[in-house]
Amino acid sequence: MRLIPFIRASALALGLIGGAWAQPAPESAAANAAASAAVAAASAPAPAAPGLGGIQSANIFEIAPDATADPAYGQHTNAERGRVQPGNNAPLWRAVGSGVTGYSSLPTSQAPEAGNLIQPMVQYPGARFTTAGEGWRQVRNHWLIPYGGSLLLIALVALLLLYFAKGSLGQARNEGRPVIERFTPFERSAHWLNAIAFVLLALSGIVMAFGKFFLQPVMGLQLFGWLTYLLKNAHNFAGPLFAVSLAVVLVTFLRDNIASIWDLLWLKNAGGMLGDKQVPSHRFNPAEKGMYWWGMFFPGLIAVGSGLVLDKLVPGLGITRGEMQIAHMIHLVATVVMMSMLAGHIYMGTLGVRGAYKAMRTGWVDEEWAKEHHELWYDDVVAGKIPAQRSGQGVQPQPPVRTASV
Ligand code: HEM
Numbered sequence: 032m033r034l035i036p037f038i039r040a041s042a043l044a045l046g047l048i049g050g051a052w053a054q055p056a057p058e059s060a061a062a063n064a065a066a067s068a069a070v071a072a073a074s075a076p077a078p079a080a081p082g083l084g085g086i087q088s089a090n091i092f093e094i095a096p097d098a099t100a101d102p103a104y105g106q107h108t109n110a111e112r113g114r115v116q117p118g119n120n121a122p123l124w125r126a127v128g129s130g131v132t133g134y135s136s137l138p139t140s141q142a143p144e145a146g147n148l149i150q151p152m153v154q155y156p157g158a159r160f161t162t163a164g165e166g167w168r169q170v171r172n173h174w175l176i177p178y179g180g181s182l183l184l185i186a187l188v189a190l191l192l193l194y195f196a197k198g199s200l201g202q203a204r205n206e207g208r209p210v211i212e213r214f215t216p217f218e219r220s221a222h223w224l225n226a227i228a229f230v231l232l233a234l235s236g237i238v239m240a241f242g243k244f245f246l247q248p249v250m251g252l253q254l255f256g257w258l259t260y261l262l263k264n265a266h267n268f269a270g271p272l273f274a275v276s277l278a279v280v281l282v283t284f285l286r287d288n289i290a291s292i293w294d295l296l297w298l299k300n301a302g303g304m305l306g307d308k309q310v311p312s313h314r315f316n317p318a319e320k321g322m323y324w325w326g327m328f329f330p331g332l333i334a335v336g337s338g339l340v341l342d343k344l345v346p347g348l349g350i351t352r353g354e355m356q357i358a359h360m361i362h363l364v365a366t367v368v369m370m371s372m373l374a375g376h377i378y379m380g381t382l383g384v385r386g387a388y389k390a391m392r393t394g395w396v397d398e399e400w401a402k403e404h405h406e407l408w409y410d411d412v413v414a415g416k417i418p419a420q421r422s423g424q425g426v427q428p429q430p431p432v433r434t435a436s437v
Contacts, residue, residue, distance in 0.1 A: 101115065129152060130147065130150050130151030131147075167356035180241050183237075193383075210396075211419045216394065217422070225279070229277075232270065233366075274335045281331065297316055302317070326368075327373070330365045333361060
């Protein structure tokens with residue numbers, strides 16, 4: 032879809048180097064003098080064409096200073112203004128500035144905003160009543176960037192404090208004999224493909240939105256420009272991939288993320304976080320289920336939907352600037368919420384819970400880990416309601432849970 036930008040990027044880089052190398056040798060002084068004389072002549076105001084009453088470079092208000100005395104001066108059309116002050120196009124630019132659409136020969140079917148230089152006035156939430164482009168700029172720079180950035184930082188600091196306060200949760204390290212298959216090869220590959228696409232999108236998105244505050248001062252404008260250009264294209268590629276992998280992950284784990292009555296007991300005791308023993312939960316505890324719905328499912332669908340509009344992949348949408356501005360604002364809100372929530376998931380899935388990472392890397396957990404973290408799920412496996420091994424992956428020859436009494 033967008034391979035061209037990569038080729039263009041490298042061609043441009045090569046061109047820049049080549050251009051610098053191919054600079055022509057300095058010409059003689061006489062030739063330079065002739066060249067600058069030619070430039071001076073070209074920029075000199077053209078002499079007034081005979082009979083057209085043309086304007087040479089003059090201050091418009093010196094031409095007909097009394098024109099402003101006319102009470103209707105402010106309401107002039109451009110034609111009327113041209114009659115009293117030829118060359119004064121203020122009415123035209125005032126109309127353009129307020130979003131009026133002028134004549135254009137382009138078919139609106141192909142160019143719906145043809146003839147419209149500045150968008151009409153709108154009131155975006157958090158911005159004053161102004162032209163849409165300015166409104167979007169205000170929402171982005173006064174609200175989304177400062178508050179979105181703060182939310183991300185707060186999430187990271189909170190996780191850091193949690194780690195220093197509680198360390199890695201759980202006693203079981205999942206280093207014993209693997210007896211229960213927690214994630215099948217299909218679930219794990221869907222998860223990690225999705226995780227890789229997400230991390231790529233998150234990092235490139237953070238650089239595009241916030242990089243100018245922490246990267247540009249270090250890298251300098253040129254290098255930061257190139258990096259952002261490259262990451263924007265990587266973002267446009269990873270987006271559709273994430274859309275597909277996210278859909279697969281959400282469908283795959285949907286059934287086990289539906290709330291059950293046991294979750295209320297878990298929530299009532301905050302999962303045992305305040306005590307020293309975890310409250311029994313099923314395959315996924317309510318914190319994971321909450322993460323699934325409020326960190327992955329809803330913000331994920333909104334982030335992907337608005338992202339596909341920005342990628343111009345939704346037919347009939349993402350054509351006008353207004354649609355792109357609205358899609359961008361929705362996208363930034365949904366992705367910042369998703370990144371802040373998933374920072375928690377990634378933390379719990381690496382440092383936060385002992386042995387959890389191994390579960391998603393190998394797919395298997397030992398008896399102690401299953402019992403400590405997901406006792407109700409473990410009981411169902413022991414009772415034979417859930418098979419201890421769900422996929423045919425043959426790497427783990429072990430006796431059935433029941434007979435081995437695990
Ligand atoms: C580097 C990034 C990530 C890491 C290290 C990570 C790690 C993990 C780990 C260790 C588990 C197993 C937890 C358990 O056994 O209960 C897990 C489960 C899961 N992860 Fe991730 N993950 C990452 C990114 C993502 C992303 C981007 C998504 C989706 C947007 C996601 C969706 C899920 C889902 C749906 C589950 C199953 C648990 C549940 O449904 O609640 N993960 N992850």
